[in-house]
Amino acid sequence: MNIIDGPVETTVERQGHGFQRAMIIAALKLLSDRGGEGSRSKAVCLAIEEPELYQHPVQARAFSQVLRKIAEDPNQMAQVAYATHNPIFVDPHHFHEIRRISRVRNSSSHRAISIAHVRVDDVIEKLSGFVPEERVRKQIGAAILNRLPEALFASSVVLVEGETDKAILEGAATRDGAPLAVEGVHVAEAGHKTAIYLSHAVLTLLGIPCFAVFDADSGVGARMEKNGRKSRDIRNAELNERAENHRLLMYLGQSRISDLPPTHADIGYAVFADCLEATLKSDWPEWGEKVEELIQSGIGYSEKNTYTYARAAFEASGEPPFVIKQIIQNVKAMARQGQ
Template sequence: MKIKNVTIKNFRSLKDVEIDFDDITTFIGPNGAGKSTVLRALDWFFNGAKAGSLSEEDCSYGAVNTAIEVRVVFTELTATDRQALGKYVTTDMETFTAWKTRTPDGVETLSANAKGYAPFTEIRNTPNATAKRDAYKKLRASSPELDLPSANTGTAVDDAMTTWESTHPDQLENVPEVQTNFFGFNSNSKMSGLFDFVLVTADLRASEEAQDAKSTVIGRILERSIDRSTVDAEVAEIVESSRAEQQAIYDRAFGEQLGKITNELNRVVKGYTPGRSVSVRPADVELKAPRTTFQLSIVDGETETSIDRQGHGFQRTLLISALQMLAQSGTAGDEGAICLAIEEPELYQHPIQAQAFAKVLRTLTEDESNQIQVMYATHSPYFIEAQKFHQVRRLTRSSDIQPEVSIHAATLEEVKSRLNGIIKPSSVESQLDGTISNQLSIAVFADRVFLVEGTTECAVFYGLGDREGVGSLEAAGISIVPVSGKMNIPLAHAILSTLGVPVYAMFDADLGFEDRASSAGKSSEKIEEERKGHISSNRKLLRYFGYPEADFPMEKVGNQVAILEDHLEDHLHKNWPSWTASLQELETSTGISARKNQEAYRTVTLRSEGPVPPVFQAVLQAVQVRA
């Protein structure tokens, strides 16, 4: 069993959102967008009181008269799941839906879809046996074709409806059944052992999770790895024997004395109350056999210390290691599932450790023999793989007085559809596996993205931004992303824009390619082949951005894309002479070639005198304003 879909209503910053889940689901977005709120809503759904009771402050922007609701749809139901859930999952059901609600008066109810006859729902929800019997009698009278048997008690009515449903499966449908004890994911109920949800918050202390308790990470590992029953039984026998021996000592030491006191006391009592007597004896010894518990400490050389005396980094490493072991040691039951929800998994971690952790958990989820699901709320690109962009959920928040959170996701099918007629569907995956994947993992975190062909454009425009204040583009949340060739622009643009990232792009039409090809000594056949390639690429790019097609389009700065007639360096040499002079001075002073050197181009752009070419100023403005 795994989570397929979640709907959250009126919970903190989430007014009404619906989220699809994968084996790994990565939540990204700016601070305050609601990434952690999603995880905490699920923690309330699964763990209830352990996660803490909700209050009116948890309602979205003071909507205290509206219920808080979290609905979860499960998929990949196993035979064990179906057997445990019974009527809630019949053989024809591919999913199972359950939800938790907090009403405005503070009452929390747990519900699940069961297969049933819809008219019976109102009868089952009646407040008492008399009302149930009357409602059933009314249905019998109004619908004689149902051939319902008579029933004179509430229990008889329930039995009659259940029997009727079992013999009329073709008339059943999904109906909500409300029970306050349905879930109990961590107790003896229908969901116990089927699905285990573990939330690791950013402020979770490893010292707390290292305690041997039922709800802690270490406690869960020990519970699944160690059978304490035999030892606990033996200890219980020792305790009982000790209790009996202690009682015998009391009897031997005090028996005679207490016997005398009893006789004397009864002699006096009988004078006042005939027929009754008293007894004085040693009180029964109360000894309770303790449950076997374990203690975790840290050994550093010859020194052993408690976990809370370690640094934050080591504590987080220990917690992550325990989570990994928890996932590897087995799931919630013999065939149950475990879901790890981790807030800021990169916290306190060395980058290499963070990468290793992300890889291990991804490997665990990709193993079909495991029933493991993982979700992150992260700011780190280490927990995103561009090839798996469909696993990203990007949250954005409007700037209204009562802002609304939106969830953005992109599927491979959606991206291929946007690229129809531009890139062959079979080529999309291969392009993702190329150099574009190295850039997308960072680009998805940007507030705005500027897509360019290569590192030259990237360096020059970062340098132009520096002229307004060093690092000004980065400070504005703008990321310039080189995609290694203009025909990679549509794919990157399609993915980012589908994820809700504002995107601006720029490419050059390579009008001067023929002169460069001739200077390089290329044959006429090669030049003609190159011409066809440029024409094809230019037309596809214009088609993608909705412009009239042309072999070699003219220079243009539009709302979505800027087009240069020829490559950037040619434009710099022709329109910004001081830039070329500054580059030559840098090469002379350093004694190295600065051609295509990204840092050199950024420095030269910052230091060059003279007016910046108008087209570059227009592009920079478009990136900052329209992107």
């Protein structure tokens, strides 16, 4: 087959890999578009290794949609399987079809292959007594789509509540010249404390070591009082936080459970007595000073800006709080054990 580009004519073999992949995508799209014209007499199995190679992100997304269309067309009689390292090809609406293949160490320290997959019913069972079934079914697709695509490819995951927590941990981990990503660690945002359950369950069921980090919010009442909230609302918020702390620690398998746990890091989780920012304010004042310096210089931005927080965590003098160092050490150790 020859390609004509203006006055130049060359064979497909002499084109770049990106163009060759585009030709394959075009051929598959044609197959997909003609699938409705009639049923096939023979079944087809498409097995593709790393379909994202040499493709722009938009083109890769289009490719994933074409493959999905082919697989779901009853006239095609086609089965599609691909091995990928790209979260674009993770389909949150067909979560049960995902297989995570990894190399693990067995009891004799030899390498072995592990194949893990999760169904929605598995997640529901794991979260029984903690998250209602209806909420799991409603939110699992969004969790995979918005929070966990990259985490599914990690050696271990730090699961935090929000984007500023992620920024601070990643910035602090870079101080020694060994960013978390270099160790195969991904920091994923759950969105809020009550959303940690779902993401944690999905990751652990897939065999991905997961380290949860959350705030006990012991100062929620003081903050609400400062903002002029009613005493009844303050009391309800304090009771809710205590109950959620208790329940989350139970889910994480802790035998010693406190409704208002102190700041500390354990094997599989870490908690801040109030919140991460309060810990930084008391134990690492240089971080706050650096944030203000960045804002005043026009480099940083106020109102919990993630770029400012991450840069301050990387550049601030002094040393990060011990609990942050423990989190970083623990998740890196998790990643090494799984490799």
